[in-house]
Amino acid sequence: xxxxxxSDRTGPAIEFRDVSYQANGANILFDLNLMVAxxxxxxxxxxxxxxxxxxxxxxxxxxxxxxxxxxxxxxSNGQVDLIRLRREIGYVIQExxxxxxxxxxxxxxxxxxxxxxxxxRIHLRVQELLKLVGLEGAIGIRYPHQLSGGQRQRVGVARAxxxxxxxxxxxxxxxxLDPLTRDDLQREFLALQQRLHKTVVFVTHxxxxxxxxxxxxALMEAGKLVTALTPEEFLKSGDPWVLKYVRAFGEGxxxxxxxxxx
Amino acid sequence: xxxxxxxxxxxxxxxxxxxxxLWLVGVSTALAIAIGVPTGILIxxxxxxxxxxxxxxxxxxxxxxxALFGFLLPxxxxxxxxxxxxxxxxxxxxxxxxxxxxxxxIRGVDPAVVEAARGMGLTESQLLFQVELPLATSVILSGVRxxxxxxxxxxxxxxxxxxxxxxxxxxxxxxxxxxxVILAGAIPAAILALAADFLVGLxxxxxxxx
Numbered sequence: 394x395x396x397x398x399x400s401d402r403t404g405p406a407i408e409f410r411d412v413s414y415q416a417n418g419a420n421i422l423f424d425l426n427l428m429v430a431x432x433x434x435x436x437x438x439x440x441x442x443x444x445x446x447x448x449x450x451x452x453x454x455x456x457x458x459x460x461x462x463x464x465x466x467x468x469s470n471g472q473v474d475l476i477r478l479r480r481e482i483g484y485v486i487q488e489x490x491x492x493x494x495x496x497x498x499x500x501x502x503x504x505x506x507x508x509x510x511x512x513x514r515i516h517l518r519v520q521e522l523l524k525l526v527g528l529e530g531a532i533g534i535r536y537p538h539q540l541s542g543g544q545r546q547r548v549g550v551a552r553a554x555x556x557x558x559x560x561x562x563x564x565x566x567x568x569x570l571d572p573l574t575r576d577d578l579q580r581e582f583l584a585l586q587q588r589l590h591k592t593v594v595f596v597t598h599x600x601x602x603x604x605x606x607x608x609x610x611a612l613m614e615a616g617k618l619v620t621a622l623t624p625e626e627f628l629k630s631g632d633p634w635v636l637k638y639v640r641a642f643g644e645g646x647x648x649x650x651x652x653x654x655x
Numbered sequence: 656x657x658x659x660x661x662x663x664x665x666x667x668x669x670x671x672x673x674x675x676x677l678w679l680v681g682v683s684t685a686l687a688i689a690i691g692v693p694t695g696i697l698i699x700x701x702x703x704x705x706x707x708x709x710x711x712x713x714x715x716x717x718x719x720x721x722a723l724f725g726f727l728l729p730x731x732x733x734x735x736x737x738x739x740x741x742x743x744x745x746x747x748x749x750x751x752x753x754x755x756x757x758x759x760x761i762r763g764v765d766p767a768v769v770e771a772a773r774g775m776g777l778t779e780s781q782l783l784f785q786v787e788l789p790l791a792t793s794v795i796l797s798g799v800r801x802x803x804x805x806x807x808x809x810x811x812x813x814x815x816x817x818x819x820x821x822x823x824x825x826x827x828x829x830x831x832x833x834x835x836v837i838l839a840g841a842i843p844a845a846i847l848a849l850a851a852d853f854l855v856g857l858x859x860x861x862x863x864x865x
Contacts, residue, residue, distance in 0.1 A: 436794060478776075479774060479775060479776030481772075481776075486770070487768065490765075490771030491771075492768060492771075492772070492785075503775070503777075504775055504776065507777065562774075643679075647671065
């Protein structure tokens, strides 16, 4: 199941074409053009209100663009079946957004269940995913409020992976965790990504996290894409906004690049 | 102790009127749930309807019950049968707490959870039945609880238009200036209200999300 099936789809997994978004008369996003290649981890970096979460939600159409097109696997995501589109895209948010009235098992197994898998297959899949994210099977009967923050986040990741989506959207998934747990989860994310090669769009405001996890960093400021660079390029860039961001995080940031990668 | 003696002497009638009372409250509450819960769901999802609907339900609540019974008397299909009329009036009164709590319960579901559900590809009806309603159940039930307690009290007034129920004793006692007869209606009504409150409360706690 987990051995990623090579898709015959060519071209970028996600592409933003002249995408703008306005809400209540305010411009949230201006004329965004950006491609996300298959298997890459694109980190959307920026401060609060820069438009990074908006950009993420445009992909699974939780937000509908005012103008422009968001292409997923080569097709505009406004032209395809919305429910199917979303089921093929994993979605992880801060604190996991777990269903408080479902056990861990039911949380993870929900998408397979509504897609009509039989109980045995769901059970096996849930066990497999729990192991994959470093949790023991016994945790499956617990409810989200009985878990630690790190465990909830792991369950959130397992749930997003349940139906083996090609694309994973992660909205500040590790934002609410203590530094040690965050470090663990970042390391596990890298290890997982080496095995699964998902196309990941990851939102964070933390430069260190971006440098560590990204294959490319897209810096956003006030609804505009400033630049999209690899972590190495990012640190060398002379762009004033990039410099500002790097300076704000101080000298230690440079040592974060690709730490934990082989 | 005169009251108890009176009630024992008239136990068949006490029982009969209690059952009538239960019938009025039960049917009207069931109707109010059948109308109120879907209405509450609707206004939780269509915010522009919530003000007019809640205002409407509020206005009904402010009409004095005797006046409402009176207003409904000339209505053709209702006026001819007083228990029908009483059920309609009680249903109208029970709507507000049920609609409001359904609305509040669904709006109270953590927006992050709703967004996660949408993002995972749940359809609107899957979202409603698997996420929103289960998480709102205990709030909705506490609305039902309030509605039942109000109905048990108001149903006593239905006797004024001849719809029966424990109000018969109360009105008769008032006319006879006899405390025993008033209490023979009031005590069972109070017990009914407390019992219903307790039972729905039990259900509410059982269904509360862990």
